[in-house]
Amino acid sequence: MNVARLDQLWVYLSGNPLLSLLLTLGAxxxxxxxxxxxxxxxxxxxxxxxxxxxxxxxxxxxxxxxTYFEGAQFIHFLLGPAxxxxxxxxxDHRERVRRLLVPLVLACVTGIVTAVASTLGLALVLGxxxxxxxxxxxRSVTSPIAMGIAEQIGGIPSxxxxxxxxxxxxxxxxxxxxxxxxxxxxxxxxxxxxxxxxHGFGTAQAFARLGxxxxxxSGLAMGITGLLTAFLLPPLVHLLGLG
Amino acid sequence: xxxxxGMSMLLACQMLGELLARGLAVPIPGPxxxxxxxxxxxxVRGKVPDSLRTSGEGLLRYLTLLFVPAxxxxxxxxxxxxxxILPILLTLVVSTALTLGVTAWVLSRLQGRLGKGGRG
Numbered sequence: 001m002n003v004a005r006l007d008q009l010w011v012y013l014s015g016n017p018l019l020s021l022l023l024t025l026g027a028x029x030x031x032x033x034x035x036x037x038x039x040x041x042x043x044x045x046x047x048x049x050x051x052x053x054x055x056x057x058x059x060x061x062x063x064x065x066x067t068y069f070e071g072a073q074f075i076h077f078l079l080g081p082a083x084x085x086x087x088x089x090x091x092d093h094r095e096r097v098r099r100l101l102v103p104l105v106l107a108c109v110t111g112i113v114t115a116v117a118s119t120l121g122l123a124l125v126l127g128x129x130x131x132x133x134x135x136x137x138x139r140s141v142t143s144p145i146a147m148g149i150a151e152q153i154g155g156i157p158s159x160x161x162x163x164x165x166x167x168x169x170x171x172x173x174x175x176x177x178x179x180x181x182x183x184x185x186x187x188x189x190x191x192x193x194x195x196x197x198x199h200g201f202g203t204a205q206a207f208a209r210l211g212x213x214x215x216x217x218s219g220l221a222m223g224i225t226g227l228l229t230a231f232l233l234p235p236l237v238h239l240l241g242l243g
Numbered sequence: 244x245x246x247x248x249g250m251s252m253l254l255a256c257q258m259l260g261e262l263l264a265r266g267l268a269v270p271i272p273g274p275x276x277x278x279x280x281x282x283x284x285x286x287v288r289g290k291v292p293d294s295l296r297t298s299g300e301g302l303l304r305y306l307t308l309l310f311v312p313a314x315x316x317x318x319x320x321x322x323x324x325x326x327x328i329l330p331i332l333l334t335l336v337v338s339t340a341l342t343l344g345v346t347a348w349v350l351s352r353l354q355g356r357l358g359k360g361g362r363g
Contacts, residue, residue, distance in 0.1 A: 050314075051314040058315070058318065075308065078309050084281050087279075087281035088281075094286065102353075104350070111345060123331075123334045126330035126334065127330060132331065136334060158317075159320045159324070161313045162324075170335055170336055186354075189354065193343050200309075215303075221346075223275060231271075
């Protein structure tokens with residue numbers, strides 16, 4: 001009988017998308033379990049936990065990120081259709097959105113200006129490097145948009161994506177505290193603020209914790225913020241002489 | 244079949260969005276334009292087809308999982324992040340808190356005022 005050697009099997013597995021896909025799903029399922037066991041704390045967000053678990057496993061397996069991503073890109077690809085699908089909750093709540101259109105757009109512009117100005121201001125004062133600064137600038141928009149903007153203004157796209165995710169996790173942790181402090185209970189307002197400041201993470205959390213109305217407003221905020229920021233940020237950076 | 248039909252609609256909107264973004268050379272990602280296209284189509288049609296709802300809501304339920312592969316990419320930038328870790332963390336925490344607070348506050352003030360104006 002001819003039995004393949006273990007290292008030959010490993011060569012096959014490590015060059016096959018199956019392993020990355022299975023690792024990603026396994027890490028996510030485990031992270032969700034751990035998060036639930038800890039009472040669903042937003043401080044240990046399942047996504048951040050999965051990322052930490054996966055980085056640990058890749059280092060252990062001595063697999064580089066490019067090899068991992070070759071398999072995991074099938075999951076990554078679904079971000080596109082998922083973004084398109086945000087139109088569904090928006091459509092479901094179209095009446096409320098139409099009634100509130102002016103306040104929503106005004107709040108959105110104020111939020112973007114706050115996000116960009118405070119990010120650039122703080123990072124400059126604290127002495128961040130230029131590439132870091134330009135990768136931080138688009139951090140409050142959803143990652144596919146942020147990567148495009150970072151590239152345009154001289155940042156590092158994949159670093160921008162990581163910082164966006166970190167922002168999302170921080171937003172999920174801070175959101176409930178801030179809403180309690182400001183005594184804001186309306187799920188629509190909470191959802192909108194979460195979507196604007198914590199994009200995809202905030203939207204996912206709004207859907208899961210605050211309900212469909214909050215989720216719809218969060219998706220709306222994420223969409224408008226992405227559109228407006230993509231148009232506003234590059235000229236703003238040039239205007240400030242940072243580009 | 245509903246899953247396939249619904250998924251095809253989502254992918255078709257994304258593709259139209261990508262083509263539009265490339266064709267007009269606008270710096271907006273294709274999927275975002277795809278979302279606008281789907282929203283307009285739904286408004287014109289007046290209802291969400293069941294198949295679209297099945298696949299769309301299924302994807303949105305697992306939205307967070309979809310961020311994981313890109314997130315693992317931070318491992319490539321360990322050194323850069325390490326050098327700037329303090330400014331990065333402080334900036335992210337303070338700025339995110341400010342953004343959340345300002346947005347929620349502005350929206351609640353505007354909504355209250357507009358609501359009263361409408362009734363009065």
